[in-house]
Amino acid sequence: MLRAVGSRRAWVIWTALALLSIGVQGSFLQSRASAQVQSRASAQAVATQPSRGERAVLVRMLEEGRSFRVRARAAVALDRFTDTDVLVALEGALRDPHVAVRTAAAHSLAAVGQRRSVSALRDAARDSSSAVATEAKSALAAIAERNLGQPALASAAIEAAVSSTGVMTRLRRAQHVVVVGEMQDRSPGHSKELSQVLAEQVASALTKLDRVAVLRPHELTDQARSEIARKKLPVLRLEGNVQSIQHAIEGDERRVRCEVSVLLLDDASRALRSMMRGAASAVAQLKGSPLAQEQDLTRKALRGAVKTAMSSATEAIVAGASEVSESEQASLSLRKSGRRKSGRHN
Numbered sequence: 227m228l229r230a231v232g233s234r235r236a237w238v239i240w241t242a243l244a245l246l247s248i249g250v251q252g253s254f255l256q257s258r259a260s261a262q263v264q265s266r267a268s269a270q271a272v273a274t275q276p277s278r279g280e281r282a283v284l285v286r287m288l289e290e291g292r293s294f295r296v297r298a299r300a301a302v303a304l305d306r307f308t309d310t311d312v313l314v315a316l317e318g319a320l321r322d323p324h325v326a327v328r329t330a331a332a333h334s335l336a337a338v339g340q341r342r343s344v345s346a347l348r349d350a351a352r353d354s355s356s357a358v359a360t361e362a363k364s365a366l367a368a369i370a371e372r373n374l375g376q377p378a379l380a381s382a383a384i385e386a387a388v389s390s391t392g393v394m395t396r397l398r399r400a401q402h403v404v405v406v407g408e409m410q411d412r413s414p415g416h417s418k419e420l421s422q423v424l425a426e427q428v429a430s431a432l433t434k435l436d437r438v439a440v441l442r443p444h445e446l447t448d449q450a451r452s453e454i455a456r457k458k459l460p461v462l463r464l465e466g467n468v469q470s471i472q473h474a475i476e477g478d479e480r481r482v483r484c485e486v487s488v489l490l491l492d493d494a495s496r497a498l499r500s501m502m503r504g505a506a507s508a509v510a511q512l513k514g515s516p517l518a519q520e521q522d523l524t525r526k527a528l529r530g531a532v533k534t535a536m537s538s539a540t541e542a543i544v545a546g547a548s549e550v551s552e553s554e555q556a557s558l559s560l561r562k563s564g565r566r567k568s569g570r571h572n
Contacts (some may be wrong), residue, residue: 281304281307281309281311281312282311284300284303284304285300285304285311285312285315287299287300288300288301288304288315288316288319288327288331289315289318289319294322294323294324294326294327295326297319297322297324297327298324298326298327298329298330299330301316301319301327301330301331301333301334302330302333302334304316304334305333305334305337305338306337307338308338308340312338313335313338313340313342313343316331316334316335316338316343317331317335317343317346319331320332320335320346320347320349320350320353320358320362325355325357325358328350328353328355328358329355329357329358329361332347332350332358332361332362332364332365333361333364333365335347335365336361336364336365336368336369337368339365339368339369340369341369343365343369344366344369347362347365347366347369348362348366350362351363351366363430363433367426367427367430393439393441393445393447393449393450394449394450394453396439396440396441397439397450397453397454397457397459398453399437399439400437400438400439400457400459401437401438401459401547402437402438402439402459402460402462402543402544402547403438403439403441403454403459403460403461403462403493404432404438404439404440404441404461404462404463404464404543405441405442405443405446405461405462405463405464405493406425406428406429406432406440406441406442406443406464407443407463407464407465407491408465408466409421409422409424409425409428409465409466409467410424410466410467410468411424411467411468412467412468412469413468413469413470413471414470414471415471417468420468420471420524420528421468423525423528423529424466424467424468424486424528424532425466427528427529427532427533428464428466428488428532428536431532431533431536431539432464432536432539435539435540435543436540438543439459460546460547460548460550461492461493461494461550462490462491462492462493462499462543462546462547462550463490463491463492463493463496464488464489464490464491465488465489465491466486466487466488466489466532467486467487467488467489468484468485468486468528469485469486469487470483470484470485471483471484471485471524471527472484473520475512478511478512479509479510479511479512480509480510480511480512480516480519480520480523481507481508481509481523482507482508482509482520482523482524482526482527483505483506483507483527484505484506484507484508484524484527484528484530484531485503485504485505485531486503486504486505486528486531486532486535487501487502487503487504487535488501488502488503488504488532488535488536488539489501489502490502490542490543490546492546492549492550499542499545499546499549499550500542500545500546502535502536502538502539502542503535504530504531504532504533504534504535504536504537505531505534506526506527506528506529506530506531506533506534507527507530508523508524508526508527508530509523510522510523
């Protein structure tokens with residue numbers, strides 16, 4: 227069955243159904259006979275392409291199934307429909323009592339990729355379960371990508387990626403602080419849309435790093451700075467640039483190459499601590515609208531370039547934080563020395 231739905235859907239099914247399957251009994255389950263009938267029906271629906279006639283059955287299973295396994299399988303199977311009743315059911319499932327169902331629903335909304343789901347997904351990106359929050363962020367990123375040129379959607383994806391938990395909660399867990407700074411497209415085209423895609427991709431990559439509190443500039447409030455000072459956390463700033471985008475046609479293929487640079491700065495002094503570079507190409511056979519294909523390949527190349535650049539982010543942040551701490555210690559020593567000399571003169 228898993229081969230029939232593909233590796234990504236297989237992973238979600240495993241996460242949604244196997245990870246939290248132990249110890250779930252009682253009120254979650256129907257009578258054994260009824261549960262077995264529904265489980266067989268849902269497994270068959272997942273294994274094959276659901277027809278329009280099965281849609282209503284799957285929606286009802288998602289909304290009314292007593293077993294979380296039934297509801298999760300129905301949520302996964304609904305990832306091929308864009309009908310309003312399906313979207314309403316999946317958005318409602320983001321509030322399901324069981325984390326497996328919420329995770330599966332967020333994954334399916336990512337596959338469907340409809341703008342109307344942004345509000346529900348932004349709420350889900352703050353879910354107490356990291357699995358649900360991660361899937362919701364991925365869904366927001368997918369929707370923003372499909373709607374390149376819609377700034378509000380890109381902003382929603384960035385905000386969800388960075389602000390899935392409160393500022394103080396992020397700081398309490400952190401060993402390093404990274405502020406997401408300016409992201410610009412400096413290529414000859416100067417596309418604002420690509421700047422937004424770059425910002426979303428960088429923010430998304432940062433949130434996957436362990437013990438790193440990712441903040442937007444406006445989140446550096448007095449309260450946040452006080453907590454940072456109390457914990458003596460080094461604060462770095464990340465700024466990114468799309469350096470170049472190159473388009474070429476070779477035979478019957480269209481090729482786009484993208485180069486990016488990500489700068490790691492001392493937030494206080496803006497001193498450069500590290501520069502991470504990345505480049506990637508996207509290739510496809512010529513077909514359809516040249517403009518649409520070029521835009522699609524550009525987004526893919528940009529994602530690949532950011533992934534390459536951010537692959538060394540952990541090492542760069544640790545090294546940069548060490549330099550910031552040493553610089554602060556040296557500055558503190560100089561101030562103390564100055565005060566001692568001033569005291570002797572007096």
